[in-house]
Amino acid sequence: LGGSTVRGRPYAVDTSFCKWTELELNSRDPKHSYQIINCGGLSYASYRLTYIAREVLQYKPDVLVVATGHNEFLEDRSFVGVKERADSALTSWFLSLRTVSLVRSLFGKGDVEQQRQLHANKIPSEIDVRLDENSGYASYHWDEQWREQVQNQYIESLQTIADICKESGVPLVLVRLGSNVRDCPPFKSELRADVSDKDAATFDRLMHEAQGQIDNPEAAIVIYRQLMEIDSNHALLNYRIARCYDRLGDLESAGMYYLEAKELDVCPLRILRSMDEQLQVFAAEQDIPLVEAGEAIRELTSEGMPGDDFYSDHVHPTIRGHQVIGQELAASIADLKDIDLNGTWSSIDRVHHYQSYLDSLPKAYLSNGRRRVQWLENWARRDRMILDVTPYDIRTRVNVGWKELGFGDLETAQKQFRDALNQGEGAALEILNFAHHLAASGRLATAKQMLEWLHQEIEHPDMEPPIQLAKMINSKLMGEEAMAILIYDDYFGRSEYSDEYTSQWLKLYPACWTELAAILSE
Template sequence: MTTVLGLVAIELALTLIGVAQSTDQADPMMGFSKQVPLLERHVDEDGKVWMRTAENKLVWFNDQRFPLNKPANTQRIFCLGGSTTFGRPYDDNTSFAGWLREWLPRVDADTNHEVFNAGGVSYASYRVAAVMEELAEYEPDLFIVYTGQNEFLERRTYADFFDQSQAQLWLTGWLNKTRTYRVIDSLVRKKRPPKSDSNSIGLAAEVDERLNHTVGPSDYVRDEEWSNNVRKHFRFNVRRMISIAQSANAKILFVVPASNEKDCSPFKADPADDSFETGQRAFNTGDFETARKAFRLAIDQDICPLRAPSDFAQYIREVPESDDVRVLDFESDLRNLCRDEHGHEILGEEYFLDHVHPTIDAHRQLSRWLISEMHNAGWLAAESIALKELSRETVEDVNRAILGRIDRTTQGIAMRNLAKVMHWAGKFQVAAPRARDAIELLGGDAESQFILADCLRWTGRIDEAVVEFEKGVNAYPTYFRGVQRYGLLLLELGEDDSAREMFSIATLGWPETDPRHWSARFQLAIAHLGVSDFESAYGELQKCHEHNPSDMDVVFALAEASVGIGKTRWRSNCTSEFWLNFQTMLILISILPTRC
């Protein structure tokens, strides 16, 4: 009792002398080794001081700003999360934050609303929480958090943090809110040497995606222990965000994330798992309940999980609500909308541009649901009106304001980039429509044209692929990568003479210092072999062999060309034929020992 009373007395004394409560909600599992602030100070021509997105953060964040000194009668809203919050594949203009910025003055005209989009591309919950720590210093009124999709992107290990009991975690969290803890911790930090022990987990200053260091999702392997710890860390960071908001006397609104289920297969599935195929069959026969369960199982069992698993969504859904903590179930609301509009609750391309990023209209709908949630929670002025009470003219004004800011070229480039990423990841069914969008928005685009054709090729729509490849070759004959891809398709179709034409173009297009030159040259030689033009094949292969003597594909093709020349030119001359075959054997003998 004496100890408790003493601590209370110290806390009261610190309060009286003006020591603030601790807002340091540092993640004990992560040391942000080179953390660079999101915001930087900026003074405009009129001398007004603003906080804006730091220039070196604009690769991952939208260019945003707000006044350093919050004006009176202002509600400051920070929207946090990953690329969905950012507005990908577009930007802030058409994100739910951008829509909120237009709706709020119409429903709550007596309040000044500042909406700052702090969504970071590929940001997972631990990075979102770190951004939230920084923003908590700038008089926030409300945090809106959409997170859960990026938890498995970065390679991370875990120390012994999760071996702590719930009681230990609770006690640490409670102490971290006290002024006494802040004073003691600040004193300890001044004397604490830099962390160098093996249990310290450093996190780079910016996102270092695991996919950036791989050839794609193939690098992912099933690791239950790692996955379970990622899940525990996610739950920890959700609680941590609530604590940060409460320390800043701000409210927090979590959004349950939603994903494309039926129109995006797993990024890496177990060969024995046919959940996605089961879902497709059930959906096509109208068995929507079976389809929904199968599609959801496919997401949950994805070895390369780039969509939030079910338990992530469920954890956010079950966050205890209070006067300053609310949850918007975006996934459930979107399912209900899908049922009304399409007769089923399975989410797909009607609402998503790829695996997770909503369409512009889905962002619009999310913003409306957010406004309704804020209104129902009493977080808007008493005089505010419900969205349904807005006139049709007002709604149309908002639509025009947002859609009028869209630049077709910028949007087309965004679609092209999205098509490239999905094509790279092997998501050809997702990439194809985005490539079509890019072609339409840009009035034609070489890269998008050939991506579309290649996607059709890999999804078995060969006749359509040939048509699109022909369009590409005719319109963009110097886009050598696409021309070469068309040559490969023609080679597969047995149209070797046409393939020779494509590979000849590609060979001339790439300089000899580019590896693609030599791949095109080899493919040209194979096409020559296909039409029994052994002389031409031999000439190309000799150059390839001189460039890379250890390439066994070239060696065996060279042998085939040599034999072909002997059979066709000197069939009656046994000595010459023997000599060519002898040359072939010498080539093979010279290389095989080094390969073995």
């Protein structure tokens, strides 16, 4: 159960972490058959999941998994009469799984958001999503009391789900989701109500002045410090300070300000830090398994701070991110249900299973996801924040390239990668790292394209060995033995090679050197 992340947005259920969990369990324990039922609802807040949980538990599942927290502030709901509505049979029907199933059956396999508009007058809906209204972001203002009420209802909803699971004898697993704090500015910022008109004018002037120092982060920080004296709780101000420290390489300070910007967002579309802490405490006190999805994605990054590299927008993971969450969830379920996953399934097997599954999807599957995140760029342009989402250095350019390849746009991705290479040699290692994640996710053909492109673009001799090793391993994974042997024999002279940049590639195919040596010895 959950929201759009559970549904696999910006793609579809076919590549959500639910599907990868199912693939992991069935592949690693072929003696049994596993089926994951995806009940993710678009824009569903946690209190709505309590109704669906009551219904699905009637079917006696082996485990109920709940991943929620990002949608809590999407609805403009009043807390007067919530308990009365909870007892309404009509409300229960609207919020039940039957309604979700009905809507999906009517929509078929098309895009849900598009169909919701087409059928607006035919299908009743109880979800009042504030961002769907004409007022949109303008309807959000800082309201501490409302925030507190929403947060309280969040934990109450989790408690309700835990209680009904206990009553039904069905174990519960919770998922702690992550979000993109590094490459996604806050959705709305506003000055405190007590800031004078004079100070507000000064604030606007200095913000514009600091933006003019985009290539001089030290000077920009000096200006931003003056602005902090006017209003230190301005979300966008904190984000821009974070970007400056990020450019200066002070990741500790950058991380602190990034998180503060997310917390101060007037339109909080990412789970708040306080709610995240509540979730951890709740799971520990209730002795409920907690899958560290956000942490698993964070560990994929070289700097421990994911952005556009592993999130397609503000909260939705890339396909690679969903795969990693699926691995973590499968391990948690296996531990909970005493399932033996210690078989002979290797990293090579996982890559080939991923490859086979991705190849079975429609050709336009990746590109279809692109339009579902276009709103983020449109929003930034409309709110004059396009500079805050425009790539400006090696990391941000490479990350945008990652994102574009996630939507199957090789040409745009390579343009970003080329711009990154023009800014410094360090970009080559970042691109090589991304090619590794492409291969690990099963996109071997695309990884091959990227490695061949990188080999042509880069002329630095120090990069030749790691690129050649990556090409060799990727060729081996693709079953292109002749190419792998040629690189091993011709370039490496039948000698093993490794460095700090190639260790992750060797983990994909640990026996690569041994197998190639054996082939040539014959």
